[in-house]
Amino acid sequence: MNGRHHRHHQNHRDKSKLRYIKKSELVVSSPNSVADVEKRVSPEEDVDVKCNNNNVDDVASSSKTKEEDDYDDGIDIMDDRLDKLLSDIQQPELSHEQIIINDQLQQDELLVVESIYGENVFNLDSWKGLRCFQIHINIDVLGEIGITTKVNSVNEVETISGNSDDFLYSFKVQYLPPIILTCLLPMSYPSHQPPIFTISVKWLESAKILSLCSMLDSIWTEQQGQEVIYHWVEWLHSSSLSHLGFDEEIRLGPYGTNRVADARVVSGIRCIDADIPFLQSYNNEKHHQNFLKELHECCICYSEYPGTEFVQLPCKHFFCRKCLQTFTQIHVKEGNVSNLQCLDAKCKDMIPPGLLKHFLGDEDYERWESMMLEKTLASMSDVVYCPRCETPCIEDEDQHAQCTQCFFSFCTLCRERRHVGIACMTLEMKLQLLQDRQNSSTLKGNQRQIELAKINEMLSEREVRRDSKLCPYCDMAISRTEGCNKMKCGNCGEYFCYRCNKPLDASDPYGHFRDEGSCELFPREMVENWQRQTHINPRQEIQQIHAEVFHAGGSACPSCRQFNVKMGNNNHMLCWACQSHYCYLCNKIVMRGSKHYGPKGCKQHSEG
Structure with missing residues (x-):
């Protein structure tokens, strides 16, 4: 037996991707299979799952650490089950002609099942000269179905003892992991005996799986002497949920009571920390697989593409790659990093940095990082920039700062050299001083040109301040051409009043204008002008x-x-x-x- 196991283990990886697989590749719902799911859900870190029940159906030890031991244990489980089930039945004496007839009927039935269920049927190695195969049965769910489990206040799953502090945790899925039906066909099937079978479900406790086994026995009793594999599969596909009372909601558990002696029952439930992530991960993966296979219309360019040409954002909205790439590149080049949000009009979720790095080149991505840093620093009230080298500096309580790069100590109000006890010079005073110096003969070299450029910059700043207001959040100069006094900064996206220059509450920006004694929403001269035009x-x-x-x-x-x-x-x-x-x-x-x-x-x- 050990030699046979070792041979199958060597070929396991090579044949795991084939449709026709070996019996040694049979999927068994053991504790180790659940651990594999946990690793797939959280690949970045080891998950410490604390389970509060011991599953008697699982023969393999959950403390195994080596892949080889886990694999051999899975084979031992199935071998033991098949041996036990085969030894429990009494093989009748059959004539050679009857054996040939049964063999032909089995072969025909297997071909029919394969033609109907296609990729969900897996032919296994013949086991002791008998046909063995496995069918993954997808459960028919209309729309979505709720899944509920009971958890108590100390994070323990439901047990037979109950607790007054219990509460329910619920979520919905559209796809459920399949019911795995493994069949071993004795020589006396279908003339005298039914198929030997096991039912493996990773999210059902043993008592409910035993109920499914009993129903398959009843179907054979009604159709004894006939082929029943197709009828079994169809019943499990369409009627298993209603038979268990799960028409509207599936109840996980109870945990800690998973004790059934029937070897046909293979339950994969472990604990709430493993089962819930497994069900959610399977549902999300199936959604993604179906999305990739279908055609979708981009709501931006109204073109149809297969799902592989779309990108889904964390908010679940999806857009074609071309539109999303063009959108990100345009906003980064224009400097509108605040607008790098989901393209849906009602969604304000930001596009993740990982997607931006994928769509932007190295140069544009570095530009985006730089602008985000500047925006973050601008939102900090105690951060100012050095007037000499533009290095961010921290402002102290006396409106002074010292640059950590060039060590220039300056006044944060007038951005000139620090002047303790002396009032700051206004823009007009600075402008007048520099204009007077232009006629001085003491200026040498290019100093006159440098100061002339500074004069032009000050003149421009004076004109900007005359016709605009500075955003109270980021100090961006904003000019209103017409409309109301509620302004939205195009740089940081925040609201403020154009009249008093006070910040406004983003959840209710008009509340500032409804209060008595506050600013008017529309300037009086603008209202009078409209009245004249419409008279x-x-x-x-x-x-x-x-x-x-x-x-x-x-x-x-x-x-x-x-x-x-x-x-x-x-x-x-x-x-x-x-x-x-x-x-x-x-x-x-x-x-x-x-x-x-x-x-x-x-x-x-x-x-x-």
């Missing part, structure tokens, strides 16, 4: 009233689409809203001095 004369008011009261005998203006009433028999219309002249008959604009009406044109006067 209409009494004649227009009468025409507007006629248009609202009399809907018959009129037409819409071809210019602004406002309705106008035809008065009398005159077909020359004057729109009360935009003051355009147009013809009632042909609905065309009539220019002054044109010969629109006449023998060759429309009639200016007509009834109706």
Whole structure:
């Protein structure tokens, strides 16, 4: 037996990817198989799973550390089960002709099952001269189904003893790990005896799996002497959940009571810390596999691509690679790092740095990192930049700072050399001083050009300050051309009042203008200007009233689409809203001095 195990172990990795596999590659729900799932869920670190139950069905020891020992234990489990199940049945004496008939029926049934279930059927090595195969049965779930388990306040899973401090943890999945049906066909099947089988489920406790086994026994009893593999698989696929009472919700556990003597039952439940991540990971993986196989439409460019051409963000919104790459590159080049959010209009989640590094080149990614650093430093109220080398410095309580790079000590208010006890020079004072120095003969070399460039910079800064306000968050100069006093900084995305320059609450930026004694939302001069622009004369008011009261005998203006009433028999219309002249008959604009009406044109006067 050991030699046979060793031979199968050598070929295990080579054949694990084939559709037709060896019996030694049979999937067994053992403690070690659950540990493999945990490693796949969290590959970055070792997961310390504390389980509170001992699974009697699992024969292999959970303390195994070597891959070879784990593999051999899995084979030992299945060998022991098949030996026990085969020894429990009494083989009837069959004629040679009956053996040939049964063998042909088995072969035909296996071909039919393979043609229907395709990749979910795995032919195994013949075991003691008998056919052995395995079917992975995907459970039919309509939409999503809830999974619930009971946890108590000390993080212990549900046991038979119950606890008043228990609470329920629930989540939903669309895909469940398959039920694994392993069948060994005796020579007396189907004429006299049923297939020898095991049912392996990684998320069901043993008592529920035993209930499934009993149902398969009942199906054989009803159809004794006939092929039943297809009927078993179809029942497990479509009716197993309802049979267990899981039509709307699956209840995990109870844990700690997993004791069933039937060798056909193979339960993989371990503990809540292992089962929940396993179910969630399997559901997410199936979703991803189906997504990659299907065609999807990008909501940005409205083009259809296979799922492999899309990128899904952590917020679950997905976009095609071309659109996402163009989006990230444009915003980084323009410096709008605050806009590197999900492209969905209602989602504000940021694009992860890992995806940005994938879509941006090395140069653009370094630029993004630099801008993010600058934005972070700008959001810190005690960080200022050295006026000489632009190194970030920490401001003290006296509005002074010292550069750690060039050791220049400066005033953070006027950005000049530190001047203790002396008031800061205003921008106008600095500008006047430098302009006076331009006429001095003491300036040598390129000093005059340097100071002239500084004068031009100050003049520009003065003009900017005259027509703009500085954002209270990042000190970006912002100018309002029209509209209300609620401003949004294009650099940091924060809100502030343009009138008093105070920050606004992002959750309710208009609340500042609703309070009594606060700033007005719209400037008074702007409101008066709108009133002057929208003022209409009494004649227009009468025409507007006629248009609202009399809907018959009129037409819409071809210019602004406002309705106008035809008065009398005159077909020359004057729109009360935009003051355009147009013809009632042909609905065309009539220019002054044109010969629109006449023998060759429309009639200016007509009834109706």
